[in-house]
Amino acid sequence: MSEQNRRPLPHDFHPPVPSFTVVSDDVEPGGTLKSAQVYAEGNTSPQLRWEGFPAETKSFAVTCYDPDAPTGSGFWHWVLFDIPVDVTELPAGAGSGAFEGLPEGVVHVRNDYGSRDFGGAAPPPGDGSHRYVFTVYAVDAEKLGPDADASPAVVGFNLRFHTLARAQLIGEYENPAAG
Known part of the structure; x- marks a missing residue:
């Protein structure tokens, strides 16, 4: 996908x-995702850690979105929220269906694969490079x-309506x- 056609x-x-x-031990800003974050290979959510958020923060949400998917509306790979304010890191694999490494009460909604977990990168063959935007709210x-x-x-x-600040990491x- 050419730079000018990116959504x-x-x-x-x-x-x-x-x-x-x-920041992430698994995703380098602007770099290529590792096979662990690819749907047909590892399908593992990356480790993420964050800092510098506003003092009035009460919780966090984390998403992964591909704006370059050929759908007209992008593709949601991961959506979770109600992460307690004292949790500032998710281990690799926290987005699995077993929810290991996630505190009780975190809500996982269905991604665009139809499952409540992290769904890795899977752009169509030959569609060019897609961006995977990991955002912490x-x-x-x-x-x-x-x-x-x-x-x-x-x-x-x-x-x-409820975001105080936002951090993003794009692979x-x-x-x-x-x-």
Whole structure:
């Protein structure tokens, strides 16, 4: 996908908010995702850690979104929220269906694969490089509001009104054309 054809990021349509820092042992900013984060290979959510968020933060939400998916609406790979404010790191694999490494009460909604977990990168062969935007939101409430049956769009709607600050980390992945 050429640079000029890349689609906007989901929070480009939200009011501007301050930023803070998110880093990962598994995703290098602007780098290629490791096989562990690819759907057909490891399908493992990356380790993430964040700092520098506003003092009034009451909880966090984490998403992974591919704005370059050929759907007209992008593709949600991971959506979780109601992460307690004292949790500032998720271990690799926390997005598995077993929810290991996640504190009790964290809500996982269905991704666009239809499952409540992390779904790795899987762009169509030959579609070019896709961006995978890992975003951590500092939220002004302990509970965002939606439940586990909400869609990523409903979660995004609620985040639009409850985000104090946002941190993002973008990795890329390309599935070369066959042959």
